[in-house]
Amino acid sequence: MAKKSVSRKKMVSSDESAAKGRKARARKILAALHELYPEAECALHHASALQLLISTILSAQSTDVNVNKVTPVLFKRYPTANALAGARATDVEKIVKSTGFFRQKTKSIIGTCKAIVENFGGEVPDTMEALTTLPGVARKTANVLLGTWFEKNVGVVVDTHIGRLSHRLDLTWTSKDSKDAVKIEQDLMQVIPQKEWTFVGHALIWHGRRVCSARKPNCEGCTLNKLCPSAFSPDLNGHGDAKKRGRSRN
Numbered sequence: 369m370a371k372k373s374v375s376r377k378k379m380v381s382s383d384e385s386a387a388k389g390r391k392a393r394a395r396k397i398l399a400a401l402h403e404l405y406p407e408a409e410c411a412l413h414h415a416s417a418l419q420l421l422i423s424t425i426l427s428a429q430s431t432d433v434n435v436n437k438v439t440p441v442l443f444k445r446y447p448t449a450n451a452l453a454g455a456r457a458t459d460v461e462k463i464v465k466s467t468g469f470f471r472q473k474t475k476s477i478i479g480t481c482k483a484i485v486e487n488f489g490g491e492v493p494d495t496m497e498a499l500t501t502l503p504g505v506a507r508k509t510a511n512v513l514l515g516t517w518f519e520k521n522v523g524v525v526v527d528t529h530i531g532r533l534s535h536r537l538d539l540t541w542t543s544k545d546s547k548d549a550v551k552i553e554q555d556l557m558q559v560i561p562q563k564e565w566t567f568v569g570h571a572l573i574w575h576g577r578r579v580c581s582a583r584k585p586n587c588e589g590c591t592l593n594k595l596c597p598s599a600f601s602p603d604l605n606g607h608g609d610a611k612k613r614g615r616s617r618n
């Protein structure tokens with residue numbers, strides 16, 4: 369019994385020290401991101417919570433540049449949730465077609481606006497619970513709204529860039545791959561201070577677009593390369609899973 373208790377104590381203390389190491393490295397990465405991208409913000413053009421919500425729905429499987437091209441036309445023709453709730457699907461589809469998956473996105477936009485009008489008096493709600501009742505709005509979209517428009521750090525947005533970078537930078541330890549958004553978000557929330565949750569989302573997206581792309585990460589020109597377990601790895605292939613290579617630096 370005594371031996372068991374000693375080894376359990378050892379395990380607890382090694383878990384604690386791994387957690388401390390992760391947090392310390394995450395803080396260094398965060399500081400470097402602040403240096404690199406002090407102005408990091410959402411790239412989707414918007415002037416209201418409704419516009420950001422619709423733009424975020426349209427951004428799935430598309431680029432922000434593409435979305436920013438269609439939203440001025442969409443918002444001019446349908447300036448309110450009420451107007452979009454009463455829109456004809458075929459008219460909206462024509463406007464948003466170039467963003468891809470336009471039928472499903474149109475369905476989500478009109479359905480969401482109907483729910484906003486019927487259940488929230490025409491105003492976009494500002495809680496995770498209420499936002500995720502809207503059709504087509506899951507936790508990621510709700511996090512975008514809460515962090516960027518309402519300035520509430522309720523969670524961390526995990527998109528394709530953040531999923532990939534979290535793995536390459538070894539900021540996630542419970543997720544199996546870069547698409548496991550739920551576990552990646554939970555891990556990031558443990559190592560990044562809450563007041564930084566919105567910033568870290570924007571900054572990792574910027575870094576993923578500018579430096580650490582899926583196919584050609586520029587490790588040579590990356591100021592995070594001394595903190596990154598995946599730096600210069602020959603097997604970066606869109607996941608860059610440092611844990612699989614057993615090179616975690618904590």
Ligand code: SF4
Nearest residue numbers: 580587590593596599
């Ligand atoms: S060192 Fe390379 S893999 Fe690591 S974050 Fe920078 S570009 Fe990405």
